[in-house]
Amino acid sequence: MTGSHAGGTTGRRTGSGRRSLGWRIGTPVVAVLSGSLLAVSATNSEGTDLRPGRYTDLAGLVEGEAANYRTVEDRFNDLSDEVERLSAGVKDKSVDRARGEVAQLRDPAGMTPHAGPGLQITLSDAPEDLVDDAVERNKHVEPEKRLNLNRFVVHQQDIQAVVNALWNGGASAVTIAGQRVISTTGIKCEGNAVQLQGVPYPQPYVIEAVGDPSALYGSVSSDPIVSGYRTDSENPQIGIGWSLDLKERVEAPAYDGVVDLQYAKPLR
Structure with a gap:
């Protein structure tokens, strides 16, 4: 019994010693590895958040995205200038003919500025107090009598409807938030903002058009989608802007952004 008890005691001391030794060695190793990971993360992030989804400041996000776009745009313009400079030194009839065609297409493509009479349309989300009233009201009425909260917010289809109505009214140039709209301009919703050419812009959305004011006004007034939006703007319970x-005089600058052309080829 004594030997057995002594052996048992010796075994426990040995195990405890091993565990203590393991902790003494393992703890510094873990600390060193953790520090290394933090250093690697700091280097890779270059001082920014590795998880951009955590950004909650819309104004800061819009400003950051716009700055990134301007950087790419500046690089594109520099390269375009270099291409034009190098191309000017090429003496070839086919190249000269292509240059002439490009010059003729610059105006209809939106690459030259336009100015003249026109109109300005501003779209904005409904005031927050009306949204809060609608949310509270919906809690106490039957489902079929509830207001659709989507009607309190400006969507991409609302902006597209106004722009299309202006084109139908004979507009020679259209801008959104001061940016020239061309055939490749993309408009889409992104959270609480609308993206234009990949850059998010917060509301209100100012849309301007150069053209005959009477014709533009008539086209906007008769457009069924725009008319539905205007009906909501006149509804005191919704009041969308x-x-x-x-x-x-409306001034539309020339489009100076990146032209990203995409096209499909027919199957043979």
Whole structure:
């Protein structure tokens, strides 16, 4: 019994010693590895958040995305200038003919500025107090009588409807938030903002068009989708933002962004 007890005691001491030795060695190793991982993360992130989804400041996000786009745009413009400079030194009839075709297409493609009479339309989300009232009201009425909260927010289809109505009214140039709209311009919702050419812009959304003010106004007024939006703007329970002003002069700058052309080839 004594030997057995002594052996048992010796075994426990040996195990305890091994565990203590393991902790003494393992703890510094873990600390060193953790520090290394933090250093690697700091280096890779270059001082930024590795998980951009954590950004909650919309204004900061919009500003950051716009700055990134401007950097790419500046690089594109520098390369385009270099291509034009190198191309100018090429003496070839086919190249000269292509240059002439490009020059003729610059204006209809939106690459030259336009100015003249027109109109300005501003779209904006409904005031927060009306949204809060609608949310509270919906809690106490039958489902079929509840207001659709999507009607309180400006969507990409609302902006597209206004722009299409302006084109149908004979607009020679259209801008959104001061940015020239061309055939490749993409408009889409992104969270609480609308993206234009990949850059997010917060509301209100100012849309301007150069053209005959009477024709533009008539086209906007008769468009069924725009009319539905205007009906909501006149509804005191919704009050989504809408304003239309005739302008003696509207200035539309030339499009100077990146032209990303995509096309499909027919199957053979």
